Amino acid sequence: MQRHAGEDDLAPAALRTAALARTPAADDPPEPACAISTRGLVKSYPGPDGTTTHAVSGLDLDVRRGETFAFLGPNGAGKSTTISLLCALARPTSGRATVAGADVLTQPHLVRRRVGMLFQHSAVDPDLTAEQNLHIHARLYGLPRRDARRRTAEVLETAGLTDRRRSPVRTLSGGMRRRLEIARQLLHAPGVLFLDEPTTGLDPHARAEVWEHLRALRERHGSTLFVTTHYLEEAENCDRLAIIDRGRLVAQGTPLALKAAIGDDRVVLRTDDDDAAKEVVRRLAPPDRTVGVDADGISLRLPGGSAWIPRLCAALEALGIAVNSASATPPTLDDVFFHHTGRSIGAAQPGRAAAAATRTGGGR
Structure with missing residues (x-):
């Protein structure tokens, strides 16, 4: 195919970036034992009165490959900001971080190639079918038509949605939609899958369905799952967790060890x-x-x-x-x-602290 001058400049930025995801470059560094590693990671914002707000403050974190890791904290604690930094969607103020073997500062394109990102809010078209949503996303990632069809069929099967592939998304249940969104992030076979509040707004049954799907996903593909949540029962499903509060990491370990x-x-x-x-x-x-x-x-x-x-x-x-x-x-x-x-996670939710009763008898 003849290539015209300036063609790259006319191509959508998302398509050019996604095309990098198709085939790893020969000089790509190998992925280390830790899927995610940060040291002294900071993200600050200047305030209107000249003060500085630290959304993330001195984060030191290691997440092993194949691990399901939870980032537990109330809304506004810094969870989503950390996700943006680790996905190379925002630039840290200071510190360093590597994700899937790539440096978020010096190799942001490689980070984006190796990760998947499930946002809090739905990003699928409700009027298209499940299959159409996935196929379009695969093409945006630069997959040829044949490969896009194959990967679409594979991830639909992984999500347990093959029988609903021709159903408009608006006819799917909340749990099915979330599984479809997870499937969309698997099209380019990411090494690390970030899930930002994956079950927010779902009823308990749908939340249980999503977590059953995530457990099966890890068992079948060995995926590294990094989940942010403020649901305590969801953190119990994870191998390890870290508690973040006001931008600072205050504790980390297995759920059992932290309770013990x-x-x-x-x-x-x-x-x-x-x-x-x-x-x-x-x-x-x-x-x-x-x-x-x-x-x-x-x-x-x-x-x-x-x-x-x-x-x-x-x-x-x-x-x-x-x-x-x-x-x-x-x-x-x-x-x-x-x-x-010094407070329960329910009382720490913005807008709910005033309504929450003061908790007593919580410690020595």
Whole structure:
């Protein structure tokens, strides 16, 4: 085919960039054991009053290849900004980061070639069929027509949507649409798949469907999944997680290890007279424990909480204070978030803090 002068300048920028994704260059550096690695990553914005806002502040992070990693934090914590930096869609103020073996500062084109990005909001055309949406996206990535048809069929099968391939997207359920959007990001076989709040707005059943699909995706293809979320139960599905708050990384590890680091059970008692019962519990509990009263009742943290319940109930009933219920629960990820930030993740959501009750009894 004859190539005319200036043709590259006339081609859409998205098509030129996507065409790079078709075949890795011979001099591409190999992908390391860590799919994502950052050191001292910072993204700052100047404020109108001359101050500086740090959306991301000194982020040090390592995500292994083939891992499902969660970035847990409330809205506005810096999760989406971090994703933009790691996908080379925004330039860091300082620090460094490599993604799939490519440097986000010096090799942004290679980063974009090797990653997939699922945004919070839907980007598929509701009036086109599932198959048409994928085929158009594959062509924008520069795949020849035959390869685009083949990859479209493959990712439709991976998403479990082959039987709905000719259905308009507007007729699909919320969970199906999200699986279609994930499938679209797999067309160029990315090494790392970023999913920014992948189940926001979905009902519990649809959310469960999406996570079942993500687990199958990793098992079949060994994909590295980097998920941002403020849903605690979703973070439980991940191999490891990092908690980010106000742009800073405050804790990271496996869900089990992070909960085990807190150690103590949360004991909650509901009585006929919580104010009087609180003083009794305070005298019986170790002196370094905080005893609080909230909507749940009297609460405190104790090692081996179940063993404490009979003793506390007997002491209260001996003083004529009836105990209506008693429970001991191991630490949750919300407890972990509270332990490191001083508030629950629900209360940390912008616009909800004022409505959230102050939590007490969360630590020593």
